[in-house]
Amino acid sequence: MKKRALVVCPGRGTYNAAELGYIKAHHAARQDVIATVDTVRTAIGQVTVSQLDAADKYAPSVHMTGDNASALIYACAMADFVAIDREQYDIVAVTGNSMGWYLALACAGIVDLAGGARLVNNMGGIMHQHGIGGQIVWSVADDDWNIQKDKLLFVSNLMNEVHSISEINVHISIRLGGMIVFAADEAGLKWLMERLPKDDRFPLRLMHHAAFHSPLLNHVVPIALTANPLSDFGAGEIPAIDGQGRIWSPRAFSREAIYDYTLGAQLTDSYDFTRAVQVAAAEFAPDTIIVLGPGKTLGAPTIQALIASGWRGLSGKADFQARQHDAPILISMGMAEQRAWAQNQALHTNKR
The missing domain is CATH 3.30.70 (Alpha-Beta Plaits)
Structure with a gap:
């Protein structure tokens, strides 16, 4: 029997020096995903994520800036998402942290792979140029x-x-x-x-x-609306939980509403990742939570949110670690020793 899985998408700050080469190491078999992101960037004269990932040395001034980091994280995360073994897992819902909302939209099918790449790339560039604080x-x-x-x-x-x-x-x-x-x-x-x-x-x-998710970014909203067309948004295939804990169920919302939230309140209002995870866990009863890579920093906040809500009686870090040892309830695909638990073994490439 398939396990019910909640997928959690990472935000900015998850592709660091330790993640350099992530695409090359883990996604040689998923070049279609990477090529889609590369094509979006090539079309506007930007260095490709393949080139950024293949650099000899990690450079914060290059790899951490919004115009590059966002696309790198998107490519890594979407390739991880495609790699999840659907014979083993039924993905019942998706959510994400901050920029991870854009990734969640792509995982949910509300935007397609190329549309998500354009959204992430556009917003990364806008924040790089216009972000303050x-x-x-x-x-x-x-x-x-x-x-x-x-x-x-x-x-x-x-x-x-x-x-x-x-x-x-x-x-x-x-x-x-x-x-x-x-x-x-x-x-x-x-x-x-x-x-x-x-x-x-x-x-x-x-x-x-920048001062993400605050009124300090009010000036970014009209720029974001101009740069990202409504036509890229659709009905979706998997429920997505946003930064207010609201569930967007497939074909049960207007694309205008999710477009306005994504390029409006999502930029200027507080983002409650804790609530998003708690709502997703309570409403969709996952057996397993899969946190997409790159990076491995989002696992702890996800479990902390569930401890706070008493999900399945979780009482703390020690309790989680004991359960994780017996039967993993959280899989962090950014961790080499865990990613194999989530993906089809036939597609598993060499670990770093």
């Missing part, structure tokens, strides 16, 4: 991945304080499992770095990231 990540979870109420209260009080300071612009960008991602202007970023309690990792400012 930045993002800071701060952890609100303990060592066992349980979200701490005192830290959530701190965040709430912090945001109340922000409203009384006219010189800064700070917003909650993403609720990411056990982390809060803030979006802010430069003055706000400086204030956050001074105001947030520090440990050995957080608060962390994200490189090459």
Whole structure:
């Protein structure tokens, strides 16, 4: 019997130095997917994702910028999605984190592969040219991945304080499992770095990231609407859960509505990845959650979101690891030792 699978799509920041060569290592058998993305970029004079992935050395100034990183992540993730063994898994729903919403649209069939490549490439370029501000990540979870109420209260009080300071612009960008991602202007970023309690990792400012999912990007909306045609959006084949926890069921929505959300509120309003995962798990009862590559950083936030909702009685990191050892409930395709669990073994290429 097939397992019911929820697919989770990664966002920006998941193709790093460790992922260089991801396409070459894992997707020699899926050149049709990669070629589609390359064709979109070649048509407007951009370096192809194949060339970026085949570079001798990872260069943050090249690989992490929005105009390149977005397309690289899209190509890797969509090739992973195609590689999932459909004889073993019935994909019942898709969701994603931040830019991962665009990927989820493609996985769901709401946009086709080429349409998704154009959307991701256009938006990556627009953010690179017109994005302002930045993002800071701060952890609100303990060592066992349980979200701490005192830290959530701190965040709430912090945001109340922000409203009384006219010189800064700070917003909650993403609720990411056990982390809060803030979006802010430069003055706000400086204030956050001074105001947030520090440990050995957080608060962390994200490189090459604009103030995504905040009113600071209101000016991007008309540019995005002009660059991306409504005609690329369709009825879909798989339910998709957006950054507000809303379910877009195949043939049960207007393409105008999902177009307006994708290029409107999705850019300017807070993105609740935590809620998206919780809704998907509660409504579609997956046996397995498959997180597409590249990278392996989205697995923890996904499980943290499920721990917070008590999904299947999950109580913490140790509980998850024990269950994962017995019968994996989460497969991270960005991890070489796990990706084989999700894909057809006949198509499995050499591990790195």
